Amino acid sequence: MRRTTVLTAAIASLALMTGSGIAFGAGEKEKDMATIPGGEFTMGGNEHSDEPRHQVVLDSFLIDKFEVSNARFKEFMKATGHPAPAYWDDPRLSKPNQPVVGVSWHDATAFCKWEGKRLPTEAEWERAAKGPSGDNHYPWGHSLDPSKANYGQNVGRTEPVDAYPEGVNGFGLYNMAGNVFEWVSDWYDPHSYKRSNALNPQGADKGYNFANQGPVKVLRGGSWLAPETSLHTTHRFWNQPENNSYGVGLGFRCAKSAAPIVHADQAGRDAFIQALISMGIEKYPDALVSIEQALKADPSNKEYAATRDLIKKSLKK
Secondary structure, three states: OOOHHHHHHHHHHHHOOOOOOOEOOOOOOOOOOOEOOEEEEOOOOOOOOOOOOOOEEOEEEEEEEEOOOHHHHHHHHHOOOOOOOOOOOOOHHHHHEEEEOOOOHHHHHHHHOOOEEEEOOOOHHHHHHHHOOOOOEEEEEEEOOOHHHHOOOOOOOOOOOOOOOOHOOOOOOOOOOOEEEEEEEEEEEOOOHOOOOOOOOOOEEOOOOHOOEEEEEEOOOOOOOOOOHHHHHEEEEEEOOOOOHHHHHHEEOEEEEEEEEEEHHHHHHHHHHHHHHOOOOOOOHHHHHHHHHHHHHHHOOOHHHHHHHHHHHHHHH
């Protein structure tokens, strides 16, 4: 209990710092991307054994408001010579504003890199899908609403990437439930949540090898073919990264790390952050060394001084 309390206090202090010196910005404004603020949220849910609830802390990041469309992917193909994905000429799925489908994880990764972005991590995807409250069961709230997502073959095809405006979540993200499953960067392992880092988790070191078909990557968000249970913001699915089976429902969106705003007294703040991290794992002697370094860089900082007092009290217990 004591360790949990200290860790929570340290995380709260880090969050407060976004208003008192450390902040994150997107730099030049990114077209059609939403900024997701850094902080703590509860990842996972109660529906399946591979998604136990646990606390995660993320840095600020940006994520596409829309799934990558056929039009965007066509620009990529034209510029790079990348081959067309499966179902490229399928009339049900090939309109410019429909999401690109039939893409492998490698296709998605290559596209994001070409745009100067990357695939989101699984934790980032879920944080973005859950919205500002951080706990929505569906992107729009806690109750299933067929008018807010394309799933279960209710339509019989993908819909445009800006369809279902009623289902847009509080971050302004479209189709985080349904339309197409979305690749994320992480390897899938059914036990990875129990072993993952709390800070900016990157997923398992290697993917689970289902039926000796090869290790698998994570998919999120459900699709126009998948049942309603796949729409949960916590739902995890998977596929081999080179595979586009289920390709009529495989797409993606890109993400990007937010650039930190650098200030003159960076050394003091770096030491302060290290002190908070050491407090969170109850290494108080190390925390004291770090906070003294922070105060040396900025002797008049009241927050640093108050933190040193907390550390000294903890050392006396």
